[in-house]
Amino acid sequence: MDRTEALSRVLRRIREDKGLTQLVVADLASMSSTSISNVETHRKGLRIASFFDLCDALGVRASDVLRQAEDEAAKHRGRDRAQKARTGRPPARRG
Numbered sequence: 001m002d003r004t005e006a007l008s009r010v011l012r013r014i015r016e017d018k019g020l021t022q023l024v025v026a027d028l029a030s031m032s033s034t035s036i037s038n039v040e041t042h043r044k045g046l047r048i049a050s051f052f053d054l055c056d057a058l059g060v061r062a063s064d065v066l067r068q069a070e071d072e073a074a075k076h077r078g079r080d081r082a083q084k085a086r087t088g089r090p091p092a093r094r095g
Helices: 003-015 023-027 034-038 048-058 064-089
Strands: none
Touching: 003 023, 003 034, 003 048, 003 064, 023 034, 023 048, 048 064
């Protein structure tokens, strides 16, 4: 998992933990619900201004979101290395 995919997962997890729908967050961030869906499913990237708007809508600091994404990506990199050491092959990529 790369950092941008981890960022998508973290944003979705935060939204779900707060009990917010994509539609509510989209309204708060002045984005479309399709855009929120595309970000959360890692189909489309996120401009930095939109990232800050999204963090504001979720009531979280952008730096905290980035830290969580870095931590999640690092955790998965460690798993990938461990699997490669055991099997001699990197893990299959999910897409």
